Amino acid sequence: MKIIVCVKQVPDAKDVRLDPKTNTLSREGVQAIMNPYDRHALEEAVRLKEQYGGMVTVLSMGPPQAEEMLREAVSCGADEAVLVSDRAFAGADTWATTYTLSMAIKKIDDFDLILCGKQAIDGDTAQVGPGLAERLDIPFVAYVRKINACTGNTIRAERLMDDGYDLVEVELPALFTVVKEINEPRIPSLKGKMKAKKIDITKLTAVDIEADPEQLGLKGSTTQVVKVFSPELKGARAMLAGTPSEQVAQLYAKLSPLL
């Protein structure tokens, strides 16, 4: 089975905090990491390869620095890595991103399954997976929490829904986005690390993927950010005082009428 895993390098959002004084984002010590959901997609691809044979290619659209993350993906079991990088991609929304990725995938050409994380933790849109499937005109399943079995060209999986889950069956080629529950990602092996050091990462530019410049980056985007601001938090911040049992009594008095 030939699997492409789409990965994105993101700032580690959990370390990003608002500076209460300047009301701006403080990014001190914030690392660029592989999007955590993509890590699960990669792990699932490697497991499928181990079970059914085949090959795993990791694909990323991003700045040249994303190469480091692709090497990490190789150390975790990917066989090949492709970086699509070009200044022309800057400012791409999900529409322009799915266009760029779809052109790169057409260049790679040969695949049975594409796996993506359910969303990236910086944008949180969850739109690239489904949009990409539509661009490639292949079936799509979101929020996959388990891949049950793969027989011949047919794959069975469970997708998470708001009220439970669905068991679905689909013919390959297809695109799935995965949730964290699907697996526990491995840590890089020594052999993997050695391979990651040596591997030749394929680098593709806008010209290489034969992209229409009108469709790329900010120019190709259908949406535009007009304002960025800090969220407002409401809150009375009424701190109770006294001994623990006095505070509990006060809280009880406040809550009882509401129950």
Added chain:
Amino acid sequence: MLQIDIEACIGCGVCESTCTFGAIKVDGGVAVVSETCTLCGSCVDVCEVGALSIAREEKATQGNLADWSGVWVYAECRHGRLAPVALELLGAGRKLAEKRGVPLSAVLLGSKIEGMAEELIAYGADKVFVVDDPALASFTDDAYGNALSALAKQHKPEIILAGATAIGRSFIPRVATTLATGLTADCTDLAIRDEDGALLQTRPAFGGNIMATIVCPHTRPQISTVRPLVMKPLVRDAARKGEIMKVNLDPALLKPRVKVLESVVEDLDRVNLSEADIVVAGGRGLENEKGFAMIRELADVLGGAVAASRAAVDSGWIPYPHQVGQTGKTVAPKIYIACGISGAIQHLVGMQSADTIIAINRDPDAPIFDVATYGIVGDVFEIVPMLIAKFKERKSA
């Protein structure tokens, strides 16, 4: 491309400290931008000397945007039940439609969905498009996506709203791609811009650390998915009149490539969490799985549901369906009791619209207290058992 006017730049570094992506740095007294720039515009807004600008080479406008008119709401239903978010969207859609002076329509897709169209009218729809077809009995991206795209191509609405649910966030991106238009996910605020009637879509990004307002300037329809429990439904009015339009679509459009073999409703807790009046939540301060037993007990005594912060879920103390926050559920209960939760912004965005928020935490500086109606600085292992005892007494009295 981000343009830096090096004559105007004074090298103050405000842009550097603002940039979330570490893309701009002051080097040799002037700002220098690197490849990680996403053109988000944050630095442009904060630059006091106006040295930064973004040259927007804009996309060509497709056709006549004025041909697209009316506000649509995708009315999600599953397992014979209308999703509450559908009614919330009709409330939000009504306001947008009135501001634009256009009708509000709902689109209902499913099988055996009698009576639901009338309900949508009672909650504010002027018109309901109904596609009632056995092929739509289970949710599939293909059939639902094709159906909504086909209707939108024919009737040309200027705005489509859908719930940011598992279903909405799965198939709406496909609809936007098919219609070659923009989509903004997980919105928490919608408004119409006075100058040109454009839809202003506001959403949290970056784990909730920033809010961004987004427009879709050159294509129609403007599509948003909207976070559940943020918008308010109208009061039900059974006397409201509206038109129900039954639509038959080409069966070829409704043929899915994904087969749903089984659809399982599980873990009622999960459903309860979004709709519960009282939510008791635990975080890292609970230290381990056993800490959650205490949270469950308090929730049981109060007749509420159990929630958790991402830290607690990531630690494996409680499963993901209980997670509240940017990457979990949004809740808006009457009472939210946060126990041992520090209040990272990504958690706060999921619960700050609760009516009354109680925070119990050891750290007086924990950000959770900033959103709290009442705060107790103390040890959760001391306070929570005392609360359980108090409410047990009350229950048996």
